[in-house]
Amino acid sequence: METRELLSHLSKLENGLNSFSFNELNSDEAHELKRTFDSFKTGLEDKVFGTPIVQTMLKAEPKVLETRQDNNEETTLIANVSHEIRTPLNGIVGFVELLKETKLDAEQKELVNAISAASGNLMDIINGLLEFSTLAAGREKFERVPFNLNNLVGEVAFLCRTLITNKQIDLTVDIDGQVPFALVGDPSKLSQILLNLLGNAVKFVEKGKIHLKVNLKAEQENRTYLEFIISDTGIGIANDKLKQIFESYKQAEPDTYLKYGGSGLGLSIVKELIDKQQGCIAVTSTLGIGSKFKFILPFDKVEDETVVNIVKTTKSEKESTSIAGARILVFEDNVLNQKLMENRLKTWGCKTHITDNGIYGLKLLENHEFDLILMDLRMPGMTGFEIAQRVRESNHKQICQIPIIGVSADFDVADESKSKAAGINDFILKPFDADELLQKIAQNVKPMVSEKVKKSKTVISQKVVTNDVKLINLIPIMEECMGQTELLDELVRLFKQNILEFIGKVKIHLQSNNAQGVDFATHKIKSCLKMMEATTLLEICDAMSKACKTNKDLKYLTFLYEEFIQEYPMVEDALDKELMKIKLED
């Protein structure tokens, strides 16, 4: 996308604001909106024209810009600027939404809608620009982890199918038998590439076929080259436009934007992602017949046989240390340390309670569930050892088994025998760096959390059998259907469709950091969860709504979303069984 385009969006926004009669409206929101916009505009002007560095860069000879380093500087600048534009733009988008809710006459409403549409478009463009420039500036890091290709492709195809609404598209996937299951590479980047290309295909095909084929292209000693072919029967791309399709900021036709939306950065991002991994991409297309994108990416072979087996049998679980969602109780009396701990734990997506009072902390334990306790051993009043002992003596199974990590600056306090006697599982010495803390928490929380998941799964499957606690309840809705099992069938089908759409939409909102979008989708899905009495899913959605409103950090939200996806198959299973039962009884 060119600066020109950005400016045209901005001036549209400005025109909308100028012709809007703020004085007449005289509402607080309107003034706040204008103020935000003004500061946004001056901020932007400063960024682009004001500071000397930028000016020299804009006026610099093309030769200078050609060197890689300067290019990097430029893209870094774009990344920074895009990031900073987003904050005030968020303000604008938010206030326009508020403005919409006030009493407006028809003309004002039209103008506000124009502002809203223009700022929404601008937001999309900035998000794309941010992603692209982060990539181009080389800030993006590529992982090298073992993963299961079949699972990844399956997941991507699943997500793309959720994007197909109101269209007749047949999406098929074919992985050649020679392609190894287990590979080493960056799975999330690969799914981003595939999602982008398949997503594009979905956008440009009204009715027809989309096919993804994966072939083994070549094999070297420890490298595997895979070829991915995405073909569609869409509108196609004219020959003379094909060359520039991967160029930054260009869509095939200038009016593509009007018809299909998007910033035109999608394919540039795909190309960057592939280039950076020493791969290559090519496209062939015939207008009116369809397009074919072909890319080749190298992966490393999995050396260790055991890893191959693990990757083959388990889903591509990333072994990165994520403690998002862990509920942690912190005993700490120093206010500064409290703040530090709170900030760190929050950035990792943990839920925290911090207290300097032993008695209060023990009360908290009775009323809330926790996965871990971080205990400063030198506490006023009750010492850490005493608190730990009280925790271990608790009559509640969930409480007395919570792992405790002792925290202290004093090495002597870390007396092993004393710690063991008090029931402290692990120890971290102050001062510690963030990573050390993260690792310690992950070591102690992980086995517990995964055990809990396992446990809850077996418990749930037992529950389904014994009908003890139900994942869903079809009886009330069956009554509303007045015994019409055909209608019930249809409702169950629509319920599943609603959930699939929800999963797809939230994924996309999470990828574009759009908490508001997640909130809206979550809000929408709740009513049908209530109708089916899908209590476990409903609980997750309630937590998601809360997280959307209170927590700006999307890590925890992503954790909840993953929990939803994990839980859903069990609910679907229970749903099918119950439906079957009702039909048999009928």
Place this chain on the structure above:
Amino acid sequence: MKTKELLLAEDDLMLATLLRYRLEKSGYQVVLVHDGRAMKEGLEQKMPHAIICDVMMPYFSGIELVDYLRNELSSNIPIILISSASNEENIISAFNMGANDFMAKPVSPTELLARVGKELNRYYCT
């Protein structure tokens, strides 16, 4: 008595299907639309006897509908809003705008039928 026509605007297909079935079963004629734009088009073609409308819909919200009907078309036909955001503020603003009734999701079809009946009686039989 002539069959009463209802416009049902709801973008959750599952709930919409259930409500339509129950309304038709009770002898109403139902036009079902899934977003605000289609709803507006439906209204332009033919004015129903009553409207049941979700508050949060794409393109044209339930609140905007109330405003449009009451202020632009100067129509007083019964409007029943349904929404999952059932906080007090929402309900009050819906009534202030001129909605006749408000139901929180998940909507019980049986209760909706009773409320539709009441509204139609009030508006057409008095």
